[in-house]
Each structure stands twice: as structure tokens, then as C-alpha cells.
Amino acid sequence: MYVFMYICSLERDLASRKLQLQENEKLLGIMAFGDSILDTGNNNNLISLIKCNFPPYGQDFIGGKPTGRFCNGKVLTDLIAEGLGVKETVPAYFDPNLQSKDLATGVCFASGGAGLDPLTSSITSVIPISEQLENFREYIRKLEGLVGEEGANKIISNSLFLLLIKYDISTYTSMLVSWTSTIIKDLYEVGVRKIAIFSTLPLGCLPILRTLHGGLMRSCGDDDNKAAELFNSKLLAEMKNLSSFLPQAKIVYVDIYNPLLDLINNPVKSGFSVPDRSCCGTGTIETSVLCNQLIPFTCDNVSEFVFWDSAHPSEKAYMIIASPILQDLKKNF
Incomplete structure (x- = not known):
């Protein structure tokens, strides 16, 4: 009886959401694949050093508790889901x-530290993209158990799939683009039709890479940024190519490289005063990617910092970046 009532309630909710989709151009669900930029807590129970389920992470999240999000608050996955209703x-x-x-209504499969190259995830003991796709197939079976095969197909085809990886790029950008293309084809084969593929970040301007590659002045690493730009240009071209022979799919390339770079280069315009260091870390010099769990150092006013830790933007930075992204997604989906 309870199961019957639950499914009926869920079907009514889905019908209502379908009507909203028609009238307000809203989506039924959000799914996310990738790394720490989108991860909402999948690493918490892994035997890995790449996790952040401890203070001061989450200090500005709902309830002020760490959830495994690599941020002081919400990440892009949350902000996009919220912004799209x-x-x-x-x-x-x-x-x-x-x-x-x-x-x-969607879940997140992303895992902080994951990469397109399986070796990246193996080294960090996190969930590789290939396994994220297997988890998604398991999710489909669970969803079919709740709403039936037809209901699951409707949810999947009317959900937006986010894919973002802070790519570890050097000389094999073409191979990485090819792997990305394969992932999208795999998603298409199981019924996914709405995909937002994100560019990589201006890697050379991440605080950790400023310290490693920026010299005494901790300037942005030109070589790292040029590699990111090369990857992004190839990724954009491949997404256009995929759109031409996956006719039922809507694939949108989302640029976050330039919006984040603008915050870094013109911080005052958006109310920031510190674009080259992180709020949470070990102090003035970036020596590790994540906040120090044992000896945490956290700034007094995170809203002045573009970066929360040495590899991830602050919630305020995410919110500013998300605004034009949402406009673009609403226009296309």
C-alpha cells in the first residue's frame, strides 16, 4: 500500500514537473559527472586523501556543516540545479x-580528484569517470524499479547532464578530448539527450600552480593556461562535431575558463580583493591543494577571496560564474 501510494505521488509530481517543463522551460533532474568542482560528497567514505568532510569546509553551507563539497558553501552542481528550478x-x-x-530529480556521481585518464583516479584512489558511468547505469536500474522503464526514460531524457573535469593536461589534449567524446556517446546510448560540457579552468592561475610555476611573484603559469586553452578549443570543436551526428542530443559547451579568469584579473569589479591566494589553507603560501585539517587557517572574510582553497573557487565566485551559465542553459534547454 505504501509503495503504491509513493509511486502514485511520484507520478503526480513528475506530471507536474513535465507541465512546468512545457510552461517554464524547467528540467526534471540534474546529473553531474566529473571531479571536485561538481562533487557533492561522493569521496566521504573512500579510503583516499582527496576528501573534505571536515571543517572549515561547508562553513557557509546549509547548517554550517561539512558535506564533502570542496567549497565553503554550495558548488556549481547545486547552484545550477537551484537556478534551473x-x-x-x-x-x-x-x-x-x-x-x-x-x-x-537527480544525483551527483562526480568524485574529487577524478580524471579522464584512469591513472589519475588510480593514484588518488577516487572514482574514475568510467566507474561513474557504471554507477549511473546502476542508478538507472534503481530508477526503473521506482517508476518503471518508461518513467525512467522520461526522467533521463528530460534531465540535464553536467560534465566537468579539471583536466590534468600536458601533451595529450587530443586524447583527452577523444575520451570526453566517448563518454558523451556512452551517455547518449542509454538515453541521455541534454548535456552541458564544461571547459577546464585557467589552471595556471590556481593558487597552488601559482606557487609551483609562477616564480617569486607567483604569477599565473602561462604554459598551464596555454595548455588549458588548447584543450578547450579542441573540446569545443569536438562538441560541434558530435552535435552533427547525434541529432537527438542537445550538447552545449559551457565556458568557465574566461569568466573565472575575469574574476582573477579584475577582482575589484566583482567585490573581491584577493585573487591569487586562497581563504582556507596554510596561510600566505599555497603548499597543498586542500585545507589543512589538523592546523586549519581560514581568512576572516571569505567573500573577498576568489578561491576558497588552492584549487577551488569560493561559493561567491561560483555564484558569479553560475549567473551567465544559467542564462545560457535556460536559453538552450
């Missing part, structure tokens, strides 16, 4: 408190 936050697929009802 799907839901306020997107739970991690491996969240032990995940509810069955959450499956119908």
Missing part, C-alpha cells in the same frame, strides 16, 4: 542518507 541541492549518489525520492 530543479532543487536546492544535489545529493551525492553515495550519500548514506540518500532517499529514493531523490533519484527522480
Whole structure:
């Protein structure tokens, strides 16, 4: 009886959401694949050093508690879901408190530290993209158990899929683009039709890479940024190519390289005063990617910092970047 009532309620909710989709151009769900920029907590129970389920992470999140998001607050996955009217936050697929009802509106499969190259994920002991896709197939089976095959197909085809990886790029940008293309084809084969593929960041301007490659002045690393630009140009070309022979798919390339670079180069315009160091870390010199759990150092006013830790933007930076992204996604989806 309970199961019957739950499914009926879920079907009514889906019907209402379908009507909203027609009238307000809203989507049924949000799914995210990639790394720490989108991860909402999948690394929490892994035996890995790449996790952030400890203070001061999450100090500005709902309830002020760390959730495994690599930020002081919400990450892009949450902000896009909220901005598109799907839901306020997107739970991690491996969240032990995940509810069955959450499956119908989307979950996050991303894992901080994951890369397109399987070796990257192996070294950091996180969830590689290939395994994220397997988890998504498992998710489909669970969803079919709740709403049936037809209902699951409707949810998947009317959900937006986010794919973002802070690529570890050097000389094999073409290979990385090829792997990205294969991932999109795999998603297409299981019914995915709406995909937003994000560019990589201005890697050379991340605080950790300023310290490693920026010299005494900690300037942005030109070689790192040029590699990122090369990858992004190849990725954009491949997305255009994919769109031509996957006719039922809507693939949108989302540029976050230039918006973030603008915040870094023109911080005062957006209310920032510190674009080259992170709020949370070890002090004035960036010596590690994540905040120090044992001896945390956190700035007094995170809203003045473009970066929360040495590899991830602050929630305020994400919110500014998300604004034009949402406009673009609303226009295309």
C-alpha cells in the first residue's frame, strides 16, 4: 500500500514537473559527472586523501556543516540545479542518507580528484569517470524499479547532464578530448539527450600552480593556461562535431575558463580583493591543494577571496560564474 501510494505521488509530481517543463522551460533532474568542482560528497567514505568532510569546509553551507563539497558553501552542481528550478541541492549518489525520492530529480556521481585518464583516479584512489558511468547505469536500474522503464526514460531524457573535469593536461589534449567524446556517446546510448560540457579552468592561475610555476611573484603559469586553452578549443570543436551526428542530443559547451579568469584579473569589479591566494589553507603560501585539517587557517572574510582553497573557487565566485551559465542553459534547454 505504501509503495503504491509513493509511486502514485511520484507520478503526480513528475506530471507536474513535465507541465512546468512545457510552461517554464524547467528540467526534471540534474546529473553531474566529473571531479571536485561538481562533487557533492561522493569521496566521504573512500579510503583516499582527496576528501573534505571536515571543517572549515561547508562553513557557509546549509547548517554550517561539512558535506564533502570542496567549497565553503554550495558548488556549481547545486547552484545550477537551484537556478534551473530543479532543487536546492544535489545529493551525492553515495550519500548514506540518500532517499529514493531523490533519484527522480537527480544525483551527483562526480568524485574529487577524478580524471579522464584512469591513472589519475588510480593514484588518488577516487572514482574514475568510467566507474561513474557504471554507477549511473546502476542508478538507472534503481530508477526503473521506482517508476518503471518508461518513467525512467522520461526522467533521463528530460534531465540535464553536467560534465566537468579539471583536466590534468600536458601533451595529450587530443586524447583527452577523444575520451570526453566517448563518454558523451556512452551517455547518449542509454538515453541521455541534454548535456552541458564544461571547459577546464585557467589552471595556471590556481593558487597552488601559482606557487609551483609562477616564480617569486607567483604569477599565473602561462604554459598551464596555454595548455588549458588548447584543450578547450579542441573540446569545443569536438562538441560541434558530435552535435552533427547525434541529432537527438542537445550538447552545449559551457565556458568557465574566461569568466573565472575575469574574476582573477579584475577582482575589484566583482567585490573581491584577493585573487591569487586562497581563504582556507596554510596561510600566505599555497603548499597543498586542500585545507589543512589538523592546523586549519581560514581568512576572516571569505567573500573577498576568489578561491576558497588552492584549487577551488569560493561559493561567491561560483555564484558569479553560475549567473551567465544559467542564462545560457535556460536559453538552450
